[in-house]
Each structure stands twice: as structure tokens, then as C-alpha cells.
Amino acid sequence: MVNFNYISNISTEQILYSKGRVLGFERAKRTQNPNVSLIQVEGVQTTKDAQFYLGKRVAYVYRAQREVNGSKIRVVWGRIARTHGTNGVVKARFRKNLPPKVFGASVRVVIDHYEKPRNVGSFPKTDIDVGTGLVGAPACGDVMKLQIKVDDTTGKITDVKFKTFGCGSAIASSSLVTERVRGMTLDQAGAIKNTEIAQELCLPPVKLHCSMLAEDAIKSAINDYKSKRVCIPLILTYQDNQKIYVNQNGKSEEDFYYFIIHLVTKTPSMLDRSMLEAVQPHNSNSYSDYNDWAIPRTSIWSWSATWFILPSACDLIATTLLNLGLIYTTPSVYQMMKSSIVGFSAIFSCLFLSRKFLNKEWISISAILLGTLTIIGSVLYKDKVNYLGPIFLVVAQLFVAGQFILEEYLMDRFHLDPVKAMGIEGVFGTLLLGGALVITALFGQNEFDITQGFQDLFNSYNLWQSALLLAFMVAIFNFFGLAVSTTVGVPGRSVIDTSRTVLTWVIAVRYGWDSFSWFEFVGFTILVLGVFIFNGVFNKLKSSVVGESTPLLS
Numbered sequence: 001m002v003n004f005n006y007i008s009n010i011s012t013e014q015i016l017y018s019k020g021r022v023l024g025f026e027r028a029k030r031t032q033n034p035n036v037s038l039i040q041v042e043g044v045q046t047t048k049d050a051q052f053y054l055g056k057r058v059a060y061v062y063r064a065q066r067e068v069n070g071s072k073i074r075v076v077w078g079r080i081a082r083t084h085g086t087n088g089v090v091k092a093r094f095r096k097n098l099p100p101k102v103f104g105a106s107v108r109v110v111i112d113h114y115e116k117p118r119n120v121g122s123f124p125k126t127d128i129d130v131g132t133g134l135v136g137a138p139a140c141g142d143v144m145k146l147q148i149k150v151d152d153t154t155g156k157i158t159d160v161k162f163k164t165f166g167c168g169s170a171i172a173s174s175s176l177v178t179e180r181v182r183g184m185t186l187d188q189a190g191a192i193k194n195t196e197i198a199q200e201l202c203l204p205p206v207k208l209h210c211s212m213l214a215e216d217a218i219k220s221a222i223n224d225y226k227s228k229r230v231c232i233p234l235i236l237t238y239q240d241n242q243k244i245y246v247n248q249n250g251k252s253e254e255d256f257y258y259f260i261i262h263l264v265t266k267t268p269s270m271l272d273r274s275m276l277e278a279v280q281p282h283n284s285n286s287y288s289d290y291n292d293w294a295i296p297r298t299s300i301w302s303w304s305a306t307w308f309i310l311p312s313a314c315d316l317i318a319t320t321l322l323n324l325g326l327i328y329t330t331p332s333v334y335q336m337m338k339s340s341i342v343g344f345s346a347i348f349s350c351l352f353l354s355r356k357f358l359n360k361e362w363i364s365i366s367a368i369l370l371g372t373l374t375i376i377g378s379v380l381y382k383d384k385v386n387y388l389g390p391i392f393l394v395v396a397q398l399f400v401a402g403q404f405i406l407e408e409y410l411m412d413r414f415h416l417d418p419v420k421a422m423g424i425e426g427v428f429g430t431l432l433l434g435g436a437l438v439i440t441a442l443f444g445q446n447e448f449d450i451t452q453g454f455q456d457l458f459n460s461y462n463l464w465q466s467a468l469l470l471a472f473m474v475a476i477f478n479f480f481g482l483a484v485s486t487t488v489g490v491p492g493r494s495v496i497d498t499s500r501t502v503l504t505w506v507i508a509v510r511y512g513w514d515s516f517s518w519f520e521f522v523g524f525t526i527l528v529l530g531v532f533i534f535n536g537v538f539n540k541l542k543s544s545v546v547g548e549s550t551p552l553l554s
Contacts (some may be wrong), residue, residue: 012146117175121161131225133217137209142166144174146217148181148189151223157181157189161219162528169207173197173214184224207410240473304414305424311410312428314403316436321396329379332505336375337393339501342531343368344401352405364533371527378519 123130136143149159160178164171181189197211326334343365349355378389457463508514
């Protein structure tokens with residue numbers, strides 16, 4: 001706790017005294033210019049009690065500026081001209097005047113929204129008075145879950161909770177917006193712009209997307225609440241007008257009807273729409289009125305978008321190689337090799353995106369590669385002639401890793417929304433695949449005769465029925481994969497993916513399409529341990545026992 005006093009000596013500049021040891025000053029003083037103060041102050045300052053944030057490696061301070069209504073003093077950017085001090089006593093001279101009202105006012109310094117976020121928690125998503133917003137930015141990995149509780153009589157937001165996984169700016173934006181919207185009506189909360197959040201927290205332009213996430217999260221929560229108010233009351237009204245005939249012998253039939261009513265009532269809430277909103281694009285119009293903070297967005301039909309033909313080509317090549325590899329190998333090896341994509345993607349991101357990994361992550365990557373080599377060795381040990389399958393699978397993983405790296409680089413380079421990027425890739429993929437089908441149809445009378453392939457498909461009862469079943473299963477897999485990704489996170493997906501591999505192996509062995517091998521089992525175990533360590537599965541289990549120490553997405 002540090003007390004600051006504003007003292008006015010002359011009209012052109014003010015002096016700020018810090019009595020006590022300033023947090024982070026001594027540490028940063030050794031690495032930066034000792035004549036530059038390392039104090040960062042932000043937040044909304046009142047005349048009696050203000051909340052500020054002290055940075056550890058920041059060479060600036062904020063100056064206060066009175067709002068139009070005169071009730072509060074908003075803290076904005078201010079730069080320090082000269083500072084000096086010993087034993088934690090810092091004296092800073094501002095280049096511009098501070099408002100006269102703050103002279104002599106004693107304020108309290110606390111760690112603000114960044115290190116002490118407010119309103120961390122969650123509400124039951126099935127409650128009718130709760131709206132849930134879940135948004136994310138796949139390019140940077142920030143995911144924000146914000147929930148509002150609304151009073152039905154007044155229409156005002158009575159309570160707000162959030163859980164955010166991401167950087168400090170994303171957590172601070174979540175904390176700030178929860179403080180802002182409490183007590184507002186839905187229309188007032190929906191009118192909040194990301195530029196207000198960015199200016200309040202003084203976010204740099206590279207962190208503007210965090211404020212955009214906060215704006216999208218509150219709007220998503222409002223839409224979710226309104227959708228509940230539209231659907232559920234209609235169902236309840238319909239149920240209230242239904243006649244229930246009770247069995248004369250007892251209340252078993254009545255209890256059964258009540259059970260059905262409760263089930264139907266809860267069904268719209270169980271279908272959580274917010275999990276699908278994590279992949280929705282940001283609202284580009286929300287920051288167009290503030291050019292200083294605006295990040296240029298690439299139009300859908302811009303020539304820059306043609307670069308996305310590269311990841312589309314990588315996707316098609318990888319899919320083709322995976323299918324070829326499945327012909328020459330067993331389903332279990334095919335599924336295990338797909339799990340090795342974590343290691344290949346990590347290596348590519350280190351080589352081409354300059355990513356840095358911790359020692360334990362390098363150990364996990366080494367374990368993934370060792371497990372992959374062991375699985376390949378088990379295949380060659382059983383059949384030395386059949387080496388094409390593992391080669392196709394490994395090369396396919398290289399193309400998949402290249403696709404991931406290209407997508408991340410292009411989205412970061414051109415600031416393209418994820419959904420738009422997905423649509424552009426789909427267009428290019430359709431064109432490439434359609435062109436390939438036309439080329440193969442022109443040649444014909446060979447192994448790639450597309451006409452003969454369609455005839456074989458429709459003439460075989462087992463083929464066309466299994467093709468329809470495969471399409472249906474892929475759709476179900478993608479839908480539930482999205483649902484799982486927004487509820488259990490990366491560790492949960494890793495465990496589920498491992499279970500899928502084990503299930504594939506068991507079914508293949510049961511029907512004689514595969515055989516059990518201890519050599520392959522050891523390689524699979526090493527591979528799974530590497531994936532678990534890299535994705536933090538064991539850390540998740542440990543944190544669930546000790547307790548949650550940071551805001552995480554539940």
C-alpha cells in the first residue's frame with residue numbers, strides 16, 4: 001500500500017511524491033534508465049479513493065482528466081519528464097498540468113484489473129435469468145466466458161461473472177466490462193464499445209483484440225439471455241394450458257407427466273448456444289469509429305486471401321496421403337500416427353513462427369517423436385515389406401502441420417477473422433477438389449477412373465451405405481468435437497482422443513482387421529504420455545486437487 005500526494009508548486013508542471021517502497025521500482029531500476037520512473041497508473045480516479053495499477057517495467061505514468069459530468073476523473077496517458085528518488089521515494093515531474101481538484105488528494109494504490117480481477121466465477125447456464133457469452137480468438141488463444149444475471153422485473157443486470165483463459169489484457173478487459181455493466185439495462189450494456197474498454201485500460205494497439213472480445217462477450221451473453229426469454233416462456237405457456245389426466249389409482253401418471261414437463265422445459269437450456277459462438281468473427285464495425293485503435297482487416301475478396309490456397313492444398317494432400325496410408329497399414333497405427341501431429345506442429349511453430357518452449361515441453365515433444373518411431377518400428381517388425389503405410393502417414397502429418405502453421409501465419413499477417421478464413425479455405429478446397437475430379441475424369445480407363453469409381457460405389461450395397469454412415473459420423477464428430485472443445489478444454493480433448501484410439505484398436509482387433517502387439521502398445525503409451533505432458537493434462541489434474549489459482553474457462 002503506497003500513498004500518493006499531489007503537490008502544486010508551479011502552474012506548468014506538478015510533482016508526484018511516493019512515500020514508501022513502490023512495487024517493482026527497485027527491480028526495474030537495475031535494467032532500465034534510473035532517471036525514468038517505472039510507475040504505471042490506470043483506472044477511474046475519484047476525489048476520495050482511486051484505484052491504480054503499478055507496472056514493473058513501464059516507463060510512463062498516467063495523468064488525470066476530468067469527465068464532462070465533473071463527478072469523476074478519468075486517468076489517461078501521461079508521460080514523465082524527469083524523476084529521481086532513493087529508498088523507494090520517487091519524485092516525478094509531469095509535462096502537463098493535472099486537474100486542480102486532485103491537488104492534495106490522498107489516493108490509495110492497489111493492483112487493479114490486471115493482477116486482481118473482479119467477478120471471477122460462473123452461474124448455472126441452465127438458469128432462465130442467466131445469459132452466457134462465450135467468445136474466442138483462435139489466433140492468439142484467448143477465450144472469454146462472460147455470464148450476466150438479469151432481474152426480470154427491472155430488466156437490469158444484477159450480477160456478472162467471468163472466466164477467461166488468455167493474457168493479462170484479456171483478463172483485465174473481462175474484469176473491467178463486468179464492473180461496467182452491473183446495474184445497466186440490456187440496451188445500455190449492449191451499447192458498450194471496445195474502444196471505451198481499450199481507452200480505460202490504455203491497451204496498446206496489439207492488444208485491441210482483447211477489448212473486442214469483451215464487447216463480443218457481453219453482446220453474446222445478452223443474445224443468449226434474450227433467446228431464453230423467447231423460447232422457454234412459450235413452452236411454459238403451452239404447458240400451462242395442457243390438461244393432465246391423473247390415474248385414479250395413484251399419482252404415478254401425474255408424476256410421470258410432471259417429469260416430462262420438466263424435461264421439455266430444460267431442453268432449450270441444455271442446448272447451449274454459447275458454445276457455438278466461440279468461433280464467431282468479431283464485429284468489425286465496433287471499432288471503426290476510433291481510427292487510432294483500429295486494426296486493418298482483410299476483406300473476404302481481397303487478393304491477399306488467395307494465399308489461403310496453400311493451407312487448402314496442404315489439407316487435400318494430407319487427406320489423400322492419410323487415406324493411402326490407411327490402405328497399407330492398420331486402423332490402430334493410422335489413428336496413433338494422427339496423434340503425433342502435436343509434436344510436428346510444435347517443431348514447425350518453433351522453426352517458422354519463432355515460438356519458444358519450456359524444457360518440459362521439449363521433453364514431451366521428444367517423447368511424442370520417440371513414440372511415433374516406436375510405432376513405425378512395430379509395423380516394420382511385423383511386416384518388413386509393408387513400409388509404404390507408415391511413410392504415407394508421416395508425410396501426411398508434415399502437411400497437416402504445415403497447414404496449421406500457414407493458417408496461423410496468414411491469419412496473424414492479414415488479420416482475418418477465423419470464420420472468414422475457414423470459408424475461404426472451403427472455397428479453395430472445393431475448387432481444387434473439383435479440378436482434380438475433372439482431370440481424372442478426362443483421362444479415365446486407369447486406376448483413377450472417376451466414372452468407374454462412382455459406378456462401383458452405387459452398385460455396391462455395402463459401399464454406398466457405409467459412405468452415408470461415414471458422412472453422418474463425420475458430421476456428428478465435428479459437432480461434438482466443437483462442444484467438447486469449449487467445455488473440457490485441451491486436456492479433456494487429449495484424453496478423449498486417446499480413448500478414441502484405444503476404441504479403434506479394440507474394434508479392429510475384434511473383427512480381425514488388426515492384431516495386438518506389445519511393441520506397438522509401448523510406442524502408443526510413450527506417444528500418449530508426450531501428448532498429455534505437452535497439453536498439460538497432469539497440470540490440470542493437479543490444479544483440480546489444489547484449487548483454481550487463475551481464472552480459467554470452465
